[in-house]
Amino acid sequence: MKWILLFIGIIAELCGSTCMKMSEGFTKLYPSIFTFVFWxxxxxxxxxxxxKFELSFAYAIWAGLGIVGVSIIGMVFFKEPHNILKIISILIIVVGVILLNISDILLNK
Known part of the structure; x- marks a missing residue:
């Protein structure tokens, strides 16, 4: 259940960030409202x-997956530029999140 809560939180944050971009500096009403609702x-x-989680662990997962998610959303839906360095950087973040999970499993044995 704790993982479900964490991932729902991350998805809601990603939706809020996407709506913030769509609000065009809070000049569009509905995306602006949805930004705050999702956040x-x-x-x-x-x-x-x-x-259920340690703060340092949960926040690292939250921030790492948030960065990866926002980067992918930006490239796919908003046609933001990307290059091999950006892709490698995203993969490094993913590896870091995986290593955090492994370290948490090893520490909690």
Whole structure:
């Protein structure tokens, strides 16, 4: 259940960030409203997830997957430029998140 909460929080944060881009500097009403709604959901769910995770672990996963998700959304939906260095950097973040998970498993044995 704790992982579900964490991933719901991350997805909500990604939706909020996407809506923020779509709001064009908060000049469009509905994307602006949805930005705050999704962020509120994301932070609320993250608070509940923190009851089950260590802060340093949960926040690293939250931030790492958030960066990866926003980067992919930017490249795919907003046609943001990308190159091999950007792709490699995203992969390094993914590897870091995987290593964090492995270290958490090893520490909690």
């Amino acid at each position: 509120a959901i994301g932070l609320t769910v993250f608070i509940f997830a923190l009851k």
